[in-house]
Amino acid sequence: MARIGVFICHCGHNIASAVDVEAVLAYAKTLPGVVFAGHNIYSCSQEGLSSIKSSIKEHQLDRVVVAACTPRTHEPLFRKACEQAGINKYLFEFVNIREHVSWIHAKEPVAATEKAKKLVAMGVAKAALLQPQTEGEAAVTPVAVVLGGGLAGLTAASSLAGQGIETHLIEKSERLGGLLRDVSVIGPEGELAKPLLDDMISRLTRSKHGHIHLKSTVKGISGFVGNFELTFVEGCDEKKIKAGAIIVATGANEFTPVGDYGFGSVPAVVTQLELERRLAKGDVAGDVVFIQCVGCRQPGREYCSRICCNVSLKNALRLLTLSPGSAVTIIHRDIMSSGTAAERVYKEASETGVRFVRYGLERPPKVSAEGDGAVVEVFDETLDETIELDAGLVVLATPLVSPPDSEETGKLLKVPRDKHGFFLEAHVKLRPNEFATDGVFVCGSARWPVSARECIYQGLAAAAKASIPIREGKVVSEAITAYADVDKCAACGNCVLTCPYDAIEIIQVKGKLAAKVNEAVCKGCGSCVAACPNDAMQQKGFTTQQLGAMIDALVKGALEGAQ
Amino acid sequence: MTEFNPTILAFCCNWCSYAGADLAGVSRLQMPPNVHVVRVMCSASVKPEYIFKSLVQGIDGVLVLGCHIGDCHYLTGNHRTAKRVPIAQKLLDDVGVDSRRVKLDWVSAAEGEKFQQVITEFVDEIKGLGPNPMRGVRL
Numbered sequence: 001m002a003r004i005g006v007f008i009c010h011c012g013h014n015i016a017s018a019v020d021v022e023a024v025l026a027y028a029k030t031l032p033g034v035v036f037a038g039h040n041i042y043s044c045s046q047e048g049l050s051s052i053k054s055s056i057k058e059h060q061l062d063r064v065v066v067a068a069c070t071p072r073t074h075e076p077l078f079r080k081a082c083e084q085a086g087i088n089k090y091l092f093e094f095v096n097i098r099e100h101v102s103w104i105h106a107k108e109p110v111a112a113t114e115k116a117k118k119l120v121a122m123g124v125a126k127a128a129l130l131q132p133q134t135e136g137e138a139a140v141t142p143v144a145v146v147l148g149g150g151l152a153g154l155t156a157a158s159s160l161a162g163q164g165i166e167t168h169l170i171e172k173s174e175r176l177g178g179l180l181r182d183v184s185v186i187g188p189e190g191e192l193a194k195p196l197l198d199d200m201i202s203r204l205t206r207s208k209h210g211h212i213h214l215k216s217t218v219k220g221i222s223g224f225v226g227n228f229e230l231t232f233v234e235g236c237d238e239k240k241i242k243a244g245a246i247i248v249a250t251g252a253n254e255f256t257p258v259g260d261y262g263f264g265s266v267p268a269v270v271t272q273l274e275l276e277r278r279l280a281k282g283d284v285a286g287d288v289v290f291i292q293c294v295g296c297r298q299p300g301r302e303y304c305s306r307i308c309c310n311v312s313l314k315n316a317l318r319l320l321t322l323s324p325g326s327a328v329t330i331i332h333r334d335i336m337s338s339g340t341a342a343e344r345v346y347k348e349a350s351e352t353g354v355r356f357v358r359y360g361l362e363r364p365p366k367v368s369a370e371g372d373g374a375v376v377e378v379f380d381e382t383l384d385e386t387i388e389l390d391a392g393l394v395v396l397a398t399p400l401v402s403p404p405d406s407e408e409t410g411k412l413l414k415v416p417r418d419k420h421g422f423f424l425e426a427h428v429k430l431r432p433n434e435f436a437t438d439g440v441f442v443c444g445s446a447r448w449p450v451s452a453r454e455c456i457y458q459g460l461a462a463a464a465k466a467s468i469p470i471r472e473g474k475v476v477s478e479a480i481t482a483y484a485d486v487d488k489c490a491a492c493g494n495c496v497l498t499c500p501y502d503a504i505e506i507i508q509v510k511g512k513l514a515a516k517v518n519e520a521v522c523k524g525c526g527s528c529v530a531a532c533p534n535d536a537m538q539q540k541g542f543t544t545q546q547l548g549a550m551i552d553a554l555v556k557g558a559l560e561g562a563q
Numbered sequence: 564m565t566e567f568n569p570t571i572l573a574f575c576c577n578w579c580s581y582a583g584a585d586l587a588g589v590s591r592l593q594m595p596p597n598v599h600v601v602r603v604m605c606s607a608s609v610k611p612e613y614i615f616k617s618l619v620q621g622i623d624g625v626l627v628l629g630c631h632i633g634d635c636h637y638l639t640g641n642h643r644t645a646k647r648v649p650i651a652q653k654l655l656d657d658v659g660v661d662s663r664r665v666k667l668d669w670v671s672a673a674e675g676e677k678f679q680q681v682i683t684e685f686v687d688e689i690k691g692l693g694p695n696p697m698r699g700v701r702l
Binding site for chain 1: 570572577578581582584585587588589591592593594596599600601602603604605607608609610611612613616617620621622633634635636637638639640643647672679698699
């Protein structure tokens with residue numbers, strides 16, 4: 001029989017203001033297997049954790065239930081306390097009575113208390129069936145791979161190589177530098193792009209740990225954190241690399257606005273990157289009109305590409321420097337120039353004579369050819385009338401879009417993308433630049449359009465995170481993986497088909513065919529558990545018996561009148 | 564006669580809907596206290612047997628909440644859920660159990676308000692259906 005200890009947290013007034021902690025405590029003591037129940041004003045405080053640890057020892061507890069806040073933030077803390085008190089951390093169960101009770105039923109103390117009792121009963125029922133677990137451990141190949149040789153990828157690769165980690169940079173084109181190769185000056189401060197890129201590249205080439213593979217395409221990726229194997233084609237040769245961590249820095253493309261605003265039919269209409277190329281040669285003259293938000297912030301492509309306003313502001317000022325008498329107009333929907341430096345450029349542009357005209361999505365500007373140039377007709381929302389602008393050049397500020405092959409990259413790495421094709425991190429706030437798939441990281445415009453400065457931040461962040469498993473030398477996986485009960489398994493293969501990670505195979509086990517889970521590959525989703533018709537597949541910490549016991553406890557508490 | 568106060572079980576995936584429920588809490592969004600959340604790693608791990616077991620034992624309604632399609636932490640887990648729950652509902656209808664007692668919906672980690680809305684509407688719907696007729700029946 002388990003010896004369960006239950007600890008109810010007041011969380012100051014956060015829980016105690018709606019939940020009668022004393023009543024829940026008294027109820028917890030009546031639950032099967034509970035040999036001790038205590039309460040803390042703040043369970044997560046040093047004092048609270050000490051009292052849990054001393055109670056574990058004093059009452060020889062072998063299961064711990066804490067009813068407090070959310071496991072998403074505090075589970076590691078309490079698991080650690082259990083370990084310190086000498087019991088396996090997987091013998092801990094969390095019950096959420098703050099986010100899921102007191103905060104959402106603040107004005108119903110009676111009902112909130114009853115609900116907290118039932119949730120505690122469910123947690124205790126599950127805890128009684130918890131088993132100690134051992135976490136899987138695997139050695140790490142001390143090699144990193146960076147996919148994409150733009151600024152973000154170069155930053156990540158040169159940082160890793162600089163740390164002495166063998167680093168392979170795989171770039172599909174024949175040159176390094178990505179989109180920034182077509183840009184001469186970086187806004188808003190106005191540094192030159194080429195020296196920045198050259199510096200990054202030389203740091204990588206100078207390092208004996210840096211290996212650059214140009215004209216290379218990844219064909220296959222297998223394995224898991226610490227032990228990936230990549231197959232790629234460099235030129236005509238197929239090559240293989242073993243790696244411990246992978247960084248995705250595959251970048252983005254400039255959206256080509258075919259058919260919009262005369263692009264493709266009126267020669268004077270170009271995209272921002274084409275303007276960059278012409279500006280680099282000093283090959284621009286006459287009046288210029290920028291049109292912002294071409295092909296974005298509209299149904300179908302709702303996002304703001306973030307960098308285009310700053311790029312147009314930067315280039316508007318360069319144009320005025322190049323030909324001081326010319327008229328430069330930015331037709332925009334809103335100017336997004338966040339940050340002190342960018343805002344200063346916006347102010348400077350306004351004061352230097354750049355004209356700003358605001359348009360609405362329902363009345364977009366019209367562009368028609370006029371001699372070698374073009375005429376832009378736009379309804380100015382501020383003037384409340386339509387105006388015409390002559391232009392030698394019309395520049396369309398289009399968004400960065402996910403490259404077509406990012407779908408393939410996502411599939412190879414088994415990492416998710418959003419509806420626009422940009423890669424999705426594990427958690428926007430808590431785990432930036434890393435995927436939910438361990439050992440795979442992301443930086444730069446592959447995850448969202450970013451400026452050069454942000455590419456560098458993110459490249460460094462991804463490199464720092466990728467170096468963690470390599471430096472540790474081993475990876476530990478949370479013991480929530482699936483396993484098969486060989487005696488029950490009929491080798492039907494449903495689990496194999498269901499597994500999103502190809503972690504299960506049917507092999508000879510104990511003299512019969514049965515499912516076998518590769519724990520290093522399993523991510524613990526439990527999909528195979530639901531697919532198994534024989535109840536042979538189980539997930540550690542979420543077994544069918546444990547979840548069944550929770551249902552039974554709710555039934556008992558709710559329908560058979562627990563008070 | 565006292566007002567019918569349904570008992571509802573909700574399976575929430577760790578990454579989206581459980582986080583959405585947490586966000587509802589952090590945002591202090593008030594909702595009826597009838598729903599008891601069970602955390603699972605992915606909605607795809609919810610066995611139809613859990614749903615049947617709950618209803619057979621008298622639970623008035625079961626919610627399965629996952630990540631939006633395309634946002635699954637485990638790539639395509641919720642595609643399985645999207646197929647599996649309707650089959651469970653059909654089986655329930657076939658044996659004479661009102662499948663409206665089971666609901667599948669998607670709540671992201673950013674959708675505290677959606678969580679509140681789903682909970683509030685489902686509780687209302689179950690109140691409308693009345694107590695689970697299997698409540699108290701000994702099989």
